Amino acid sequence: MPKQGTGAEARENWQAHVDREDARYRDGEARLPDIVDADSRQRQLTRLGNAAAGAGLALLMAGRREEAATRLVRAAERYRESFAEAPPGSWGRPIGAMKARLLAEDWAGAAADARWALEAGAAEADSPIGRYAAALAQLVLGDDEHARVHADAIRTRDDFPAEVGDALAFLAAHDVLGYTQAVEGVLESFVNREEYLEDVPVADTVLVLQALAERRGVTAELSSPLLPD
Numbered sequence: 428m429p430k431q432g433t434g435a436e437a438r439e440n441w442q443a444h445v446d447r448e449d450a451r452y453r454d455g456e457a458r459l460p461d462i463v464d465a466d467s468r469q470r471q472l473t474r475l476g477n478a479a480a481g482a483g484l485a486l487l488m489a490g491r492r493e494e495a496a497t498r499l500v501r502a503a504e505r506y507r508e509s510f511a512e513a514p515p516g517s518w519g520r521p522i523g524a525m526k527a528r529l530l531a532e533d534w535a536g537a538a539a540d541a542r543w544a545l546e547a548g549a550a551e552a553d554s555p556i557g558r559y560a561a562a563l564a565q566l567v568l569g570d571d572e573h574a575r576v577h578a579d580a581i582r583t584r585d586d587f588p589a590e591v592g593d594a595l596a597f598l599a600a601h602d603v604l605g606y607t608q609a610v611e612g613v614l615e616s617f618v619n620r621e622e623y624l625e626d627v628p629v630a631d632t633v634l635v636l637q638a639l640a641e642r643r644g645v646t647a648e649l650s651s652p653l654l655p656d
Contacts, residue, residue, distance in 0.1 A: 445482050456475060484631055496533065500528065582595070614630050630654055
C-alpha cells in the first residue's frame with residue numbers, strides 16, 4: 428500500500444506532486460500554440476488535462492480544496508477541448524471531465540459535461556468505456572433508471588472492472604449494502620495497483636463514487652492512505 432507519511436512529511440510529499448504537475452502543465456501549455464497538427468494538439472490537450480488533474484488530486488489529499496478545484500476545473504476544460512479532434516470512441520475524455528468536475532464539487536459543470544457526453548453518443552456506444560461514460564452521466568443528472576441499465580450492461584463483462592460496474596449499479600438502485608461492498612472492492616483495486624494517474628497515489632474513482640453516493644444518502648465509511656482524511 429502506498430505510504431504518504433504523516434503530518435509535515437505528508438504535506439511535503441503532496442506539495443512535491445503539486446509542483447511537478449504544475450510544472451508539466453506550464454511546459455505543455457507553452458508549447459501548445461506551436462502545435463498545428465490536430466492529432467498532436469488533442470494529445471497535448473489530454474496531457475494538460477492529466478497534469479491539471481494530478482495537481483488537483485494532490486491538493487485534495489493535502490486538504491487544500493479551493494486550490495484543488497481550480498486545477499480540477501482546468502482539467503475538465505482541457506479534456507473537453509481535446510475531444511473534438513480525438514479518435515472515435517475516446518470516451519475517457521468525457522469521463523475525465525465529469526470526474527474532475529465532481530471532485531471539484533462543480534455540480535453544474537458536471538451536469539453540463541454529462542449532457543455533452545450523452546449528446547456525443549455515449550449511451551449508444553458499443554464499448555464498455557462508452558457505457559461507463561453513459562452510466563456516469565446519467566448518475567450525475569439524477570437519471571438513475573437509465574444509469575442502472577448502462578451499469579448492468581458492463582458489470583459482467585470481462586473487459587471492464589466488475590467492482591466499478593457493481594458500484595454504479597448499486598448507486599443507481601440506492602442499495603446501501605451492495606454499494607458499500609462494491610466501493611470497498613474498488614478501493615481494494617486501487618490499493619493493489621502499481622500505477623496511478625500522473626503517479627499521484629489517490630483512489631480518484633472512489634472519491635467520485637462517494638460524491639455520487641452522498642447525493643443519494645448511501646455513502647460508505649472508508650479509510651485509506653489513498654483517500655483524503
